[in-house]
Amino acid sequence: MPMTVRVLISDKMDPRAAAIFRDRGIEVDERPGLTPEELKSIIGDYDGLAIRSATKVTKPILEAATNLKVVGRAGIGVDNVDIPAATARGVVVMNTPFGNSITTAEHAIALMFALARQLPEADASTQAGKWEKNRFMGVEVTGKTIGLIGAGNIGSIVATRALGLRMKVAAYDPFLTPERAVELGVDKVELDELLRRADFITLHTPLTDQTRNILSRENLAKTKKGVRIVNCARGGLIDEQALKEALDSGHVAGAALDVFETEPATASPLFGTPGFISTPHLGASTSEAQVNVAIQVAEQMSDYLLLGGVTNAINMPSLSAEEAPRLRPYMALAENLGKLAGQILGEDVRSVAVEVEGAAAALNQKPITGAVLAGLMGTYSQTVNMVNAPFLAKERGLDVKEVRHDREGDYHTLVAVEVGTSHGVRRVAGTLFGNKAPRLVEMFGVEVEAELTGSMIYIVNTDAPGFIGKLGTALGEAGINIATFNLGRRAAGGEAVALVAVDGDVPPAVVGTLSKLEGVREVVPLRF
Numbered sequence: 001m002p003m004t005v006r007v008l009i010s011d012k013m014d015p016r017a018a019a020i021f022r023d024r025g026i027e028v029d030e031r032p033g034l035t036p037e038e039l040k041s042i043i044g045d046y047d048g049l050a051i052r053s054a055t056k057v058t059k060p061i062l063e064a065a066t067n068l069k070v071v072g073r074a075g076i077g078v079d080n081v082d083i084p085a086a087t088a089r090g091v092v093v094m095n096t097p098f099g100n101s102i103t104t105a106e107h108a109i110a111l112m113f114a115l116a117r118q119l120p121e122a123d124a125s126t127q128a129g130k131w132e133k134n135r136f137m138g139v140e141v142t143g144k145t146i147g148l149i150g151a152g153n154i155g156s157i158v159a160t161r162a163l164g165l166r167m168k169v170a171a172y173d174p175f176l177t178p179e180r181a182v183e184l185g186v187d188k189v190e191l192d193e194l195l196r197r198a199d200f201i202t203l204h205t206p207l208t209d210q211t212r213n214i215l216s217r218e219n220l221a222k223t224k225k226g227v228r229i230v231n232c233a234r235g236g237l238i239d240e241q242a243l244k245e246a247l248d249s250g251h252v253a254g255a256a257l258d259v260f261e262t263e264p265a266t267a268s269p270l271f272g273t274p275g276f277i278s279t280p281h282l283g284a285s286t287s288e289a290q291v292n293v294a295i296q297v298a299e300q301m302s303d304y305l306l307l308g309g310v311t312n313a314i315n316m317p318s319l320s321a322e323e324a325p326r327l328r329p330y331m332a333l334a335e336n337l338g339k340l341a342g343q344i345l346g347e348d349v350r351s352v353a354v355e356v357e358g359a360a361a362a363l364n365q366k367p368i369t370g371a372v373l374a375g376l377m378g379t380y381s382q383t384v385n386m387v388n389a390p391f392l393a394k395e396r397g398l399d400v401k402e403v404r405h406d407r408e409g410d411y412h413t414l415v416a417v418e419v420g421t422s423h424g425v426r427r428v429a430g431t432l433f434g435n436k437a438p439r440l441v442e443m444f445g446v447e448v449e450a451e452l453t454g455s456m457i458y459i460v461n462t463d464a465p466g467f468i469g470k471l472g473t474a475l476g477e478a479g480i481n482i483a484t485f486n487l488g489r490r491a492a493g494g495e496a497v498a499l500v501a502v503d504g505d506v507p508p509a510v511v512g513t514l515s516k517l518e519g520v521r522e523v524v525p526l527r528f
């Protein structure tokens, strides 16, 4: 019976998201407006969580999310998700980076015009029957300079619209290349120059440690007198108290905020300040954008939950739904190679090199490496998986290397794992039979051919006549049935290895008995 996959939609989302989940055989509950306590009490039932900006996916929520595999953000900003905590728990976090960009850029332009012509105040005054024609003197935007702080997806769209309005565009974005600036038709400038030159400033960066308070009191003081400021990006980018004072003093002629440091912003010192306009985080709120992001997030989450495809993940490399089935047997092979090395070598692991050759070299290597690390570290950590394995490896200071060989080897496809320990480098390698069945083909320099499956015993002994018989007898006397027997040796009479698949677990007492057989150097029970 296929397992039921369940998704919770915890923010208001276009109904097309739920329809897509259902069409793809996923059970879905729509529960916008849950309190953090309510969310915490039910999140354990779900494999996926679809959100916008209202749901806060905090560490305590993630700790209660014992089945959660993916958080999907129908939108761009993921600052409401504790990404390190999600990664540490092996939960993929994905967003929809383009679905609402045009809509948000249009909102920034709308707010710029609202400031330039004082539209909200003029509207309120007129509807109050005052007809104050002389009170509302506006400014033209044509020929003025708009300064973009952040010129990514949304900032770039704002630039094209502003150029269409015959404005001059200056952009401060340390990651904007000079070539891209030329292509966009904007002046790439330093922040101080932007502050000095801009008649309008619009913010389009994420909220990070570098961008927090980027329009600080000090930077606001560097702006041109009469500047107008728009923020459709994130609260926290502007010092709200300093902005209020700059509006009161008349240094800043107008400010329009769609986003606030604390949301929902039901109170703010800015409210009621002349020249101040606000909207309640409406940047992405058009029917077009909401349909885009709902469809996209539901498709992405379904691809991950049902097929293993990863798109637009913040904490994992991409893997298309088409690639995923081709990679699946490789990931099974890679995970088992990691498990084999991990169970035999224990925690004495300093470096890991994952090598691919033949058909494997044509594939996306990141998921293969992730699976090796998950297998390797899964032997000493219960919570490791493909998502958090690279992160945990980094945390442990493991030196991880990926090598892709163009050469033709003995196998049509090969994945090899070289593990550096305090005793030197140990290597295991495997291939796929018929492009789908994983097989171990090399173990610590010895050629073997074994399916890594179920319960197995790894034995190193001195090659000698009669050993296999004694081993079989010892297992038989312990009531352990042998399923398959795989042998390899360095040289006749030299070191030999056996990988014995058995039915059921191998108790420590049996490991002790086998260790005492003549010529035995090492016995390790294994689980795959």
Ligand SMILES: NC(=O)c1ccc[n+]([C@@H]2O[C@H](COP(=O)([O-])OP(=O)(O)OC[C@H]3O[C@@H](n4cnc5c(N)ncnc54)[C@H](O)[C@@H]3O)[C@@H](O)[C@H]2O)c1
Binding pocket: 076, 077, 078, 097, 100, 101, 104, 149, 150, 151, 152, 153, 154, 155, 172, 173, 174, 175, 176, 204, 205, 206, 207, 208, 210, 211, 232, 233, 234, 258, 259, 281, 282, 283, 284, 285
């Ligand atoms: N108001 C809304 O409803 C709404 C809707 C969509 C997006 N947003 C927000 O808008 C922001 C921008 O979204 P985007 O899609 O353009 O993101 P993006 O990632 O495409 O662009 C962000 C840009 O900021 C730049 N940047 C990063 N650090 C910087 C720094 N220290 N100084 C200057 N620039 C810096 C990056 O280089 C990048 O080019 C995000 O915060 C997003 O959450 C808000």
Ligand SMILES: O=C(O)[C@H](O)COP(=O)(O)O
Binding pocket: 052, 053, 054, 074, 075, 076, 077, 078, 100, 281, 282, 283, 284, 285
């Ligand atoms: O980052 C975003 O996509 C916007 O802030 C939109 O947020 P919302 O989905 O809550 O409207």
